[in-house]
Amino acid sequence: MMAAKHRRNAEDERSSKNKRNNNPQKEIGATKPPKQEGEKRPSLLVVLICSICCGVVHSIHVSTMFENDRHFSHLSNLEREMTFRTEMGLYYSYYKTLVNADSFLVGLNRLMHDNLTEYPDTINTLQRFNLYPEVILGGTYRIFDAVTSWLGMEMRVCWQVSRGAGLSPVVSCEGLGDPAYWYLAGVWVSAGLTAALLFLQGVELSGSLLGGFLTVLCFFFNHGEATRVQWTPPLRESFAFPWSIALNIGVTQAVRAPRPVWTRPLLLGTLTLAYLLCWQFAQFTVVAVVGIVYAMYTIGIIHPIPMLLVLLGTSYGFLNNVVLQFGNTLLVASPLAGCLLGVLLLYLFLEPIIQHLPFPTSMGVQLSFLFVSCAACKIELSRIFGVEDDAHIINILKAKFTNYSDFHTLLYTCSAEFDFLPQETLFKLNETLLIPCTALVGGAVLMNTLTKIKNNMIQRLEEENTETRTPLWSGVDPGVVYNGAILAVYAVMASLIMRLKLFFTPQLCVVVSLLACKKYWRVIKKKEIHLAILAILVSGMCVRGLKNITEQRSIVGEYSNPELEELIEWIQSETQEDAVFAGPMAIMANVLLSTRRPIANHPHYEHAGLRERTKKVYSVYSRRSAEMVYETLLSMKVNYVVLEETWCLRKNRPGCGMVDLWDVEEPQNRHKPSLCPRLFHRSPAPFHRVFDNGMFVVLQVPSRYVEIPPPRYHNV
Template identity: 70%
Template sequence: MAVKHRRSGDDRTTSKPKKNSNTPISDTGIKTDVKQEERQTPPSRAVVLVCAICCGLLHSYHVSSLFENDRHFSHLSDLEREMTFRTEMGLYYSYYKTLVEADNFVVGLNRLVVDNLTEYPDTINTLRRFNLYPEVVLGGGYRMFTHITTWLGLETKVCWQVNRGHDLLPVVSCEGLGDPMYFYLAGAWFSAALTVALLFLYGTQLSENLLGGFITVLCFFFNHGEATRIQWTPPLRESFAYPWSLALGFAVTIVLRRPLTSWIYPILLGTIVMIYLLLWQFAQFTVVTTLAIVYVMYTVELIPAKAMLVILLGTTFGFLNGVVLQFGNNLLLASPLAGCILGLLLLYVFLEPLIQHLPYPTNKGTQLAFLFISSAACKIELSQVFGVDHDTHILNILRSKLSNYTDFHTLLYTCSPEFDFLPMESLMKLCETLLIPCVTFIGGAVLVNFLSLMRQNLIQRMAQENQTSGPSVWSGVDPGVVFNVLQLAVFTVMALLIMRLKLFFTPQLCVMASLLASRKYWRIIKRKEMHFALMAVIVGGMCVRGFKNMSEQRAIVGEYANPELEELIEWVRAETSQDSVFAGPMPTMANLLLSTRRPIVNHPHYENAGLRKRTKDVYSIFSRRTAKSVHETLLNMKVNFVVLQESWCQRRNRPGCGMVDLWDVEEPSNRNKAPLCPKLFHRNPAPFQRVFGNDQYVVLQVPSRYVEIPPLRAHSA
């Protein structure tokens, strides 16, 4: 076994031209000059596909090398690798580990369906509660891979011993697809490749030009830090789900441009929606925006009814299958998406025929009003029928953004930078790469083009003896572009309110940048060569800051080390029984569940109302209550040990965001009392018993009021 040392440092209805006519007719049905309208030849599908695959592979290499450079992951022990997966990442990876380590796949799957470790003493179906299909697929894939390679006698991993230094014992590190961790990460890097491949296809489709796809990919790489975080947090749901968000937008754009009534299209669209919903609990909200935008476009007669129906029926098909595969997930059953689908079906079948009898434009305004009224009413009714209030925290977060409303759970979210408003720094970075200025420029060109087409349509319509026989006011307007413009507007609002959602905003900006290569929006530039020159100048300007951003990312070199957490985990493994129950900060609980398999009572997946209450009860240890009161709370939850983290006792990344500050909002009557956490961390107050401690972590035993539990061997770093 080799010994290695760590490095130092830490339909479109194309009107056919009349025969013998010397003047060509454009796609809009309006006569144009050949010099003004240069039709673009669609790129070969084979060429587009090859380019997309190459771009995807390049991105996969990019993010995997960034991940390795940041943590020196190849030279970490299995425990250290697990420790790098903090918060929800550790929770998700623990279920993959369960499938991999089980005697067989069916046994592992049963442990996920009947799980009593994640929310002890309750037994939950994790496949119903969480979006774990990435882990199910990868866990099953790993077992098949190892079975086949073992049968073939193939070596699938290489191991070596690593001397860690700093008085730490040497560890064994393995690399290759035969290692469960590397197989899991390969799934994440495949998802990253799929993301950029779909971005290329999306940009090429929207601009109808191969150059548009390359511009989209370049913009994505140049603004990588503002567009994705898969290179730092591969197990998060967005890492696996976001490509399917792009696939949904790509498919909707195609359907809006070429409405097709074959039954296969709703099924294909529904399959995308289903996969998207299975991979991420947040997916329902972006699917809702897609449905709403499409129905608004149908209401104003920008798209035909068959295009809207294909998308609505496809979404319904995907939603129903998603509910079934998630064992009737309550959050999905009573979600805004369920309300929107039901509301739109009721509106289209029952209300729309009545509304159409109203005079124009009153009928259109009424139709749009009922879109929101019926959807909201159906969502509220579904929540009452199923008795679900899991998503109330989302409304409270939005309420807190628009008012002075605060509560414990809302502050726990909004005090995290990911849920804060989009910082000006992010907007400045997008401006420095010319992405926002470029898309603003493109938006102006698109608006001028649309207004020009509408003006020509109105003039031609007024010239007809019977005004209703002329072209539609929207004739020639590209519904695919309109959809993406409106989607960008929605994503902009989402990102401004919640910084984490910039992962939708920035890639959508990159997709819109592809229109720089679309000739139909740059008719003012007579010659194609001049258009290419303009593109070259703009892309060259992007490169100045873009390449600098890429080099700065690739210059990040570090090495993960957290000896205090490692010491805590090793102590738990050695000194506590397998059925000992733990409580504490959510990120630490995820690590304990993953690395020790001990039962926990709270975890980082905060979308469940019951779990939010559990966590609040556990976090009373950070309040100003008495030790006896907190002890009673933890005892009622059947907790044996509670973990304290020193930084959480005085955690305050900004004024009003310390854990004790959150409790001051919740319990203002206790403001004059001393906080409990520092006392527990630095002393040994009854009725708790200190059984472990180092510079960062302390473990307190929670003795039973009825049976005196003998203290474990105390340990101090």
């Protein structure tokens, strides 16, 4: 009687645990978070305290390296602005606009009706660029400054710095009362949040505090390959990456949850919104998140409910982002928009038909339709809205695998950040044992997964009732599958574009946390032996990892660029406030930031119109005649064009000189001499040479109707 009761209870438990829908491809496994055998999950309070400590340490670490590299505390305001080159200067200029405006609303209105960035056009910079970090920092600085002024608190200390080398002394200020320091404080808080969230992700994935500490240790040991926030603070990734990690944590919890939590779409939507608002590239990794979760549902690893919660959450964040960015064209016709629409159409209309096919066939058809529907929706959205802003991305990928090249593509691929992942990076990651440890974890997870699938298949064959069959994926952790899949996507991204290793390396660190997850190392019977092996592995990581940290912290320098400083001071003193400038994208960002002069082109290259505008300006580096280039610049209403010696006379690598780019674009002119050296040294008519300090030359573009009186000529 007791045996019969025990058997009946076991059957009831198995029946309730293994319920599934009628389609065998939707069978799923256990979705509870992993637990260390014989151990409790760590206390939430302890986890939060440890994560905050990791965040504080990382924030101090990166801020110290930044100060060591540039001696930022002893630079003048102009020198500080000069350190923010390329896109950094562009973004910081909008923060400066908000801080210096008569009121926050006046500054916000200037950002929404900006006629300096792409003169003579007026653009909404909140629509075109991802400027909400600057909006938040600018608004909070104004509040902080108003409160401290009202309380009579002085929040900055100033002193005079003698620079030597014939340079005049400057005044430097330090403290949160200085706008530059408030901005950097926001960046360092974001960097601290990155380390704190990496710790939380390691704990969430492995189920142990030790896994979180392994993740953070690996992050610090491979810091140079994981982030560049300490060298380029204002870049979008500095603000966006913490939200990427938070989104991955939220999705990991969603696919593991044993029952649906209906507030989860709101959480995922908020994280997606924050991520998308901070960086124009965020949409591509969110596409990977949605695609992976839907693929997991297709092959039966998760229920439809978690997939729908993730889909609803990302859709909510996406739609709110479109509203807050005033219908940003790069977003409304983006791959993310196509993916969300394609997955929704596939789930609602095609899946009921596909489900009638046999399991392996239906899975293959569904995954194929996933790719086709997403691509078709993206292409159709681009056609409907007439958007070509992201066309250069396809051309970059095409150039990497074929002989295709054009001016814009070469401008990207000639930059080291957009090249293939160098072998040196893999060598460095191997030296710290990061890749070997990840491979070890991958092998253990694969063996564990295959073993569970094999056991489930055997059990299914022994079961007679098909309605309560053991799911094929029973016991497989969906959170681990998701993190492994996103790591594979990041690896492909990083291998194609070196800059994207900032996703790949931290995710490697997260996966290493599974070394602390006991269920994947059952061959190690005793906890003490497991800990001893981990200690040996960490010791091996320390050999190179501590050396990497020491080398980074030993970088000591002091920023100085007297030629650029001289150019900016000349522009401020010798040109009219409405004089329009054009030139190298990086220099134009500094001209806009420090002089507030209108510019014709800038470094934010993710807009089709801006790419063509920059191409026209860069005709000064072609083999065209001076008269042709003059007509082009005149049609753009440019008053002055800036030439840089490195762009005119040097080649960084074969085929990547500016004239080489034009030889690809205009092969019929290959026999003609390059124009830029002649402009740099002699400045033929109709241009007027008005500034020259050896590094920079400024040419005036006189109007054919009204001769602009040239400013005082400056030559060093």
